[in-house]
Amino acid sequence: MTRAGARNWSLWWMSAGVAGALVLFATTAFGQSASLAAQGKRVFSDQGCYGCHTMGKSGTPIAPDLSTIGSKHSEAYLRTWLGDPKQQKPSAHMPKLELTESEVRALAAYLASLR
Numbered sequence: 001m002t003r004a005g006a007r008n009w010s011l012w013w014m015s016a017g018v019a020g021a022l023v024l025f026a027t028t029a030f031g032q033s034a035s036l037a038a039q040g041k042r043v044f045s046d047q048g049c050y051g052c053h054t055m056g057k058s059g060t061p062i063a064p065d066l067s068t069i070g071s072k073h074s075e076a077y078l079r080t081w082l083g084d085p086k087q088q089k090p091s092a093h094m095p096k097l098e099l100t101e102s103e104v105r106a107l108a109a110y111l112a113s114l115r
Contacts, residue, residue, distance in 0.1 A: 033109060040110025043103045052094075055114075063094065068115055075112035079104055 044050075050059040053066050069078070082104045085092040099107065 033113075036106050036109040037113045038110075040106035040108065040113075043099070043107045044110060047097065047099070047103075047107075066111060066114060070112040070114040073112070075108050078108040078111050082107055 049066075052063040053059050054061050055065070056067050059065075073081070081088050082097065082099065084096050085094040086096065
């Protein structure tokens with residue numbers, strides 16, 4: 001193989017490697033988000049959030065409908081809110097929930113996915 005051929009081969013291989021790494025990264029990142037949101041859906045159900053909130057026609061209409069909450073608030077905002085609602089809004093009726101940090105992250109990911 002000539003030097004130019006080796007360089008072209010090397011450049012192609014590196015670009016394929018970078019593209020492959022990007023595909024792998026994107027797949028992993030989106031897979032984690034989907035998995036995290038699925039965990040959050042379980043947390044929503046396990047914590048009894050339907051006892052106060054509605055999702056469309058399901059739940060109890062005491063607190064806001066959360067069907068499209070993700071189009072109104074970012075995942076970061078929702079994490080902060082779930083950590084301590086009264087810190088975000090002192091007049092909030094929602095109590096501070098006894099959630100682990102991983103449950104807060106999962107629940108925020110799930111709520112942020114609702115659009």
